[in-house]
Amino acid sequence: MMTLKKLFLALSFLLLVLTGCSHERKSPLAAYAPAMKPAFEAELAGLAYMPRYDVTLNISPDQGWLQGKALVTYQHSAPGEWHSLYFRLYPNLKRYGGSLNVLDTEVDGNPVIAVYEADRSALRVPLAAPLPSGKRVSVYFSYTLRWPQNRPGYTEFGESQDITMLPEAYPMLAVPEPNTEGDPQWHLDMPANWGDVLFSESSLYQVTATLPADMVVATGGAEITRTVSGPSATWRWVSGPSREFTLIMSPHFITATEEAYGTEVTSYFLPEDESVGSRLAGYAAAVLRVYSDHLVPYPFRHYSIVEAPLTFHGMEYPGMNAMGIGLYRGYRSGLEFLTVHEIGHQWWYNMVGNDQINHPWLDEGLTEFNTVLYYEAIYGKAAAERLVRRRWMAPYENLKSRGLDATLEQPTTAYTRANYETLAYAKGALFFHALREKLGPGKYDRALRAYLDRYRWKIATPSGLLKAIADSTGYDPKPLYDKWVLGR
Template sequence: MLSVYRVIQVERGYQRRSDKGMRTRENLTLLRFFTLLVMLSLAACQTPVPASTSEPTQEMQDIFDAAWGDRELFRANLVSSEQGILDELPGATEYHIEFTIADDFKLIRGHEAVLFTNQEDTSLDAVYFRLYPNVTGGRSIISNVTVDGEEVETRLEEVDSSLYVQLPDLLEPNSSVVLELDFNIEIPREMGDYYGLFGYFEDVLVLDTFYPMIPVYDDEGWNAAVPQMNGDLTYNDAAFYLVRVHAPVDLVVVASGVRVQRTVAGDTQTLTFANGPARDFYLAASDDFTVTSEKVGETTINSYALAEWKAGANEVLKISVNTLRSYNSRFGTYPYSEMDLMSTPMLALGIEYPGAMGIALGLYDPDEVFGGLPSRVYLESVVAHEIAHQWFYNMVGNDQPDEPWLDEALAQYATGLYYQDTYDSSAAESYRSSWYARWDRVDGVDIPIGLPAGEYEGREYGAIVYGRGPIFISELANAMGIGVFDDFIKTYAQEYKWDIGTGDAFKRLAEEKCDCDLTSLFDDWVYP
């Protein structure tokens, strides 16, 4: 579910390096693109106006013990037009997670309680939790597992990345249970597989997919298999998260959702976050984070960076403001009262979570070079791409391991729209030409964009899903007519909001909107 971005021409696993191996054509394309953007941005450049993040006033009571089904705390996380969803989504999973971050950032100890409702049309005899730290360089140790207070049988599966929990009785459709467990999570100090998104590196704590989470159950059963090396790890339903964090008092903690309470006792702060509806919970923290902010409508955008890269944080804020205005108009209102972007260490260039996005540290350094080009070339498209995932991944979910094109190709296409709206058609076309340069990495081979991520080999994943993918979306827009397509994509974003979109549903809605048969186009581009 969590899509790591590989920006314009950089694949997801791309690390900081020199210009070795980059194509000459690709560099020239980007250089022309960069030159054009510099000229345009000089005319459009404005000094960001910082705005303080509003924090809801709460009585200093133990709000963490809110009753199951009480969604009032989540109202602060949503703009007014989106708060009606709190009366909808019956049966959405609810997480209450409490944990302590050790002073040396080597261990997390916590407790998790989950209200899980069977929303399927069949009875369930078990529930799975994903334990991603066991495949991302750390270690997750689970104990004291109960279901409605009763001890149950459990076992680790899929190279310890999944925990099977046997239910005491069959869970019938629309019935609920409360699952509880304790967890100890070892935090790595060296970046592991899956792009180094989980651990403590360069004085920044990044907690990607760290807590035990319940995956989607669909027509294939529980999505609990060993994660594929390509693409994203998670595939989750929209849920509600109430999270209490105990951390060193001087730590600047940034997390999905909105902070609804903070107390301090000695050298420890206790923070409570309300996050939902959302498909994940993420946290990043550092003693050295500084923040600059600006408000767009009811949403406060916060740009966090290490103190030495404050200028980069200002640039990210400016890009984010323009991006949010573009996407609010094109796809529907961004649902949250906050949007956080953080400079974080990783072996990719960006990563998105609900209401929060990590941007690679190197992109904040104006002297850094990626593939022989200035970091400025990549920073803008990374930010625009990651923000697009707030609509295509978070609001509209999809099976990211098996249908990654549904969020990644759409996020790439949306980035082109950002350039169109912020600059002009010339800037947009310059950016879109990078899709072809990416596809050229596999010599323009007609590999379907609709394969599971794990079926692509080597450079194919980035070239096809991020290069050929948005080219297909563009071809689809031309076939439908741009006006009809614009209406279609906004309708898709709204009709499947907080639900799961599929390739079949995407095609079906497109055909309804254009009153045409798109089978041939999908066969040529999407399907094996």
């Protein structure tokens, strides 16, 4: 018979063993779990291959600058031995008008001399020793970043109307195009003045930012802590798989929240735009539900939709979308459609990535056309058909009649400001419309789910899309592709 004391000792020992085990089992990826819905936390265990960013920012919004530190851990999983890594410094693009200045660079703790390339929008980091396939490397940067302030009109980077936009405010790994041997071809394309700038791999983020305590900060991550110390506060966020980490802030933001299948939806807006700002939280929750039903569930615990100095435009970020101030105040008829479009990018951009410079129609066409899933679900079939005619068929027919038709399979730089949206968005949407007409709604959803499954957190290509459709439905989409995407 066991004495009470022995029983206590045995239980204590058992407890020690159990907690010891669970401690050992705790993977470094567990740090990102708060960003994921409980049903998707387990997915993190399979994402150890992803780049990890640990970014610390000391931000002075009034001065328009920050001091940053970024530790980037990269696993080289392609073939061949590499001699350098390339990073993009997007703030240095003329289009952004910022200035990211790298002060120190270290590789695995040893100082190296990094070299600016591509008009300072890229940085080559030499590796002290060749990096064999399968090995990890960590690169540390300290840097300063300045951004334009008081900008009039459309501001995708910097401060305008008391709102500060900080996308890609740190050195970001460029995307390698693997070679069978030796160094890869790194994507260092310069974007056009229209279309998106970013091409990146899904990564995991931990971001710490110190700011004035009265600032309201929106991100696509999960806030872990906020510590106020005198006039400043330090925030800490983590993300799930994300192609970037963006901060949008204003001392004036107020918020409204909704819930969608376990995701907390937060709308951030200026006080004078409260009625539209609260309405957006409702639209966003509805869109997340409809797309989760048709495609695959939105996996994150948080989603933010944020008023931003983007005139009548919207912009996608992982776990977050920005909506132009003009949409809250003037062009309200476009508000709901643009909300549906932008949120679609959580699937076609963040979940399934693609080269947005060289195949811009791939995510834009899908994002644009899949808005019919929402319009059918909320307003019925006739409303969705009206959308197809008015939003895509009519503008495309008009463009064609003016002799401006062109192939979709070209880089954004080969489009013009005049034809970009009608081609990449409207004609792109019409390709997916033709595909859905051919397959029927059920098979169409199945094809998209196959595509999502194959390229989840990866980078898709047009040929990958065609193969996913053919493999999952038995229908070869090549003739439709030749007509709508390659044709002119």
